[in-house]
Amino acid sequence: MKVARTLSVALVGAEGEIVEIEADLSNQTPDFKIIGLPDKALAEAVQRVHNACANSDLALPRRRLTINLSPASLPKHGSGFDVAIATVAVATEIAMNADSVASTVHLGELGLDGRLRPIPGILPAVLAAARAGHKRIVVPFANTQEAQLVDGVEILGAINLAQVASWHGADVCVPDEEPITLAAASDSTAATDTIPDLTDVVGQRDAVNALIAAAAGGHHLLMCGPPGAGKTMLARRLPGILPPLGDRAALAVASIRSLSGTRVVDLDRNAPFEAPHHSASVAALVGGGSRIVRPGAIARATEGILFLDEAGEFQASALDALRQPLESGTITINRAGLSAEFPAKFQLVLATNPCPCGDYGIRGGNCTCPPAAIRRYLGRLSGPLLDRIDIELTLARVSVAQRRSEVVAVSTSEARLRVAEARARAAQRLIDTRWQLNAEIPGSWLRDGPRSPSPTVRRPLDVALRKGAITLRGFDRVLRLAWTLADLDGKAQLGLDHIGRALFLKKGMAL
Structure with missing residues (x-):
């Protein structure tokens, strides 16, 4: 032809x-x-x-x-x-x-x-x-x-x-050749055997409860504390308490892995966990390339967790690059004559020390950091980025007394069950909407929708907003977190205690 x-x-x-x-x-x-x-x-x-x-x-x-x-x-x-x-x-x-x-x-x-x-x-x-x-x-x-x-x-x-x-019908002799095969790779499903258990965490009961709340509602989390407080240990146990991925989410994760050049042989139902080093550049987080645009850590964390350990050591520009994906759920990379979009629906977990040496504010600590160095260190976590964080935890080192008094620990299986039940309640409440998780609900629906809290319940939030302690975005994030706490408690309506606990987790404010 x-x-x-x-x-x-x-x-x-x-x-x-x-x-x-x-x-x-x-x-x-x-x-x-x-x-x-x-x-x-x-x-x-x-x-x-x-x-x-x-x-x-x-x-x-x-x-x-x-x-x-x-x-x-x-x-x-x-x-x-x-x-x-x-x-x-x-x-x-x-x-x-x-x-x-x-x-x-x-x-x-x-x-x-x-x-x-x-x-x-x-x-x-x-x-x-x-x-x-x-x-x-x-x-x-x-x-x-x-x-x-x-x-x-x-x-x-x-x-x-x-x-x-x-x-296609050509009259041609097909040679008997050995096919080109990919190098053997470890089965992705084997990762389930290496997920650490929550029972390893000692003396941080409040932090474990906050971690369960973050998993139940899909909330972003910041942990600040000295070295040895268990920040990294907690973050690495978060994937184990998340429910298995559905078909759509598993396909999205597998597609990103395929674009990254990783061998894909089956659909991995475990939430991905990305933990880039603190020396990572903006391009390493966002993605890019000179000829072919490749996904960065943000896209590879889609439907899972992006964990930034030692967040205070990251470049401020790299951290600020997270702001737009956190809001939109996508990351767009623009090049000359090309605009590539990747999914970026991830859960952000940040862990940082209170100062460069880690001993600032610790009883008996020997912090030698000058005030300017502390301000510069924590200043890399900009206000707009912190405003997008739902839970801000301050952790302390575990004392000997706390370690000995710890009798009952929450296991990963128990936490996963609580998370699954809370997500089921949220899905049932949102059955007539397009949202599945509390973290996905827009603020206008939370404030003025059919499930909006009564003026009495929302009064602490109104006071905090009027005093400038939170922004309107923070107002909405506290409401989302409060609904997650209600789902974990098995309550159908928001109560004053849910608002109070959510405010404390967000800003450390008590009623």
Whole structure:
């Protein structure tokens, strides 16, 4: 055929867009051109396709061959278009089923010997194709397990280019080759065996209760205390008390992992836990890249926890980059001619010392930090960022007396059950809305909706707002936290005690 068409997927952030790939033959000087805003890796597909076709006994035409990637205004990146380009190029010279070629989505990189190499981002690409209504997708054999996580589509795991051509009706000998496989990786489900238990936490009963409240409502948490108070220990036990991820959330997490280049073989139901080092840059948190935009720690923490240990050591600009994702639930990365969006629905947990040496305000401590250093250290946690935190805990070191008096500790299984029951009550209360967690409810609905508290119950909040102790955003966050405390108590209405406890957890204010 003189003109051949097939389909592929261009990834922009976490979303994919269907790209139609056209091949046209013309009686001009023999050449092979790719047009439609390809990047350098995609432009190099010309040589890969030439060698792969030659080594697969698939003759390319000896005329001018033009490959167009449509829409032409969309930048295309990477080597994942190789198989689609080779298929339409061969289809202009060899008899193939035009309808089969045109209706199939092709993904994968070609080796010079014609074998298909795995590529990152297969899962979001297959999801995009499925949402666009395409039912037949060719992927590299090594990516088959990952692609089969999407229901309702036919996945064809190809070993080499000749096999792809034969599926479309080409009369070609398919060589018996060993498929390219991915290196063995540890099973993600094994992480459940390594989740530490809450019973390891000694002498921090109030902090454990606050952690349970944060898990039940999806609230952001700040812990401030000296070294050895248990801040990191508490944070690393938070994923264990969260309920398993649903299908939609698990697919979103797996898609981000796939874009990051991680091997995906199944849907991990555990909430992800990201803990970047305090030397991480803004780009490491937000994401980016010179050619292909990759997700950062914020996106990788989607549907899970982003834990910033030693938050006072992070760059102030890196911490302030969290403000917009905390509000919108997405992170947008803008580059010249490109805007990529990633999901950023995460739970933020911050842990910091009260000063650079950690002994400020500790009885018997020997803090040597000058006041200016303390202000500069804590000043990296800006007011707008703190205003987005629901729970602010001050922890103290556990004394010997406290350690000995601690008799009954809350286990992870018990805490998980309490969290699940509280979330079920919240879901039932919000059954006629689009929200699932208290942290997702907008302030206007909390203040003026059908479940708004009575003037008597909200009076402490009104006083705190009038005195400037909290902002209107803080007002709404205290209300969300109060509802979570009510759900944990099994109450259908807010009480004055819930408001008081929420105010104390937010600002350390007592009624």
